[in-house]
Amino acid sequence: MATDDAAPARKRGRPTEAERVQRRDEILDAAVKLFIENGFGGVTFDDIREEAHVTKRTIYGHFATRAEIFLAAVERLRDRALTHPGAGSLQELATSIVEILHSDEAIALHRLVIASAREFPELGAQFYRDGPESYIAALRQHVSDPALAEALFSLLLGEPHRRRLLGLTPAPSPSDAAAVAAAALARLRVS
Structure with a gap:
């Protein structure tokens, strides 16, 4: 049966x-x-x-290895964000980054790598290379100043991401993600 x-x-x-x-x-x-x-x-x-x-x-x-599996999950999220059909303009890319990185799966993986980084430091280092560094590099394709791309990435996560990590808020809707991205771009006056 x-x-x-x-x-x-x-x-x-x-x-x-x-x-x-x-x-x-x-x-x-x-x-x-x-x-x-x-x-x-x-x-x-x-x-x-x-x-x-x-x-x-x-x-x-x-x-x-298990680390390869974990990092493949991180890469899969990154690929979803950076190859999203609507990720052509800076606004669309920023919105896609917010949607993916504030998703339940990304938040869970982020929590997990933080909890595991001390015991598995190479996992934390590779997570940073495959995750945040890749997102910042993608943002650099749209803004001329590397420091501005890094600041924009920080704004795209910011307090809403921290609240997600702490389980205080749900994943944003597509319109909420677009609003977070627009606010971050407006703070830096880039478009």
Whole structure:
């Protein structure tokens, strides 16, 4: 008898590229869920395998370590923000950054890396390179002054992000994210 948690039947043989991408996302989704519930150090490959309904071999086909899985989740969020169809103008990019970085998943990963950075310092360093540094670099494509790009990134997070990290407010709606981005741009007088 099948349960609601039963994994869908998978065809045998070599997966297509689309199936590989889907499996990778399923592994990332399962790992993020487990990391949030149990902390970075409290999750094993066996836990991820069970949650994702895949074999260890499938996981190892994509990732060699838990850190790689965690950082792939960070990269996935970054890619969503920076390749968002509406992220062409500075206003659109800033709005996309606010929407993604204030999302439940990004907030959970941010909390997790802060809690784990002391025990896993390389995770914190790579998180910064793959996350904030990448967002600042993308903002630099729209503003000429590197210091201004960094200040803008800080304004896009600011107190609303801190309140999200503390669980005081929900994720912003798209219109709220646009308002936060517009206010940050107005404070710096960039557009």
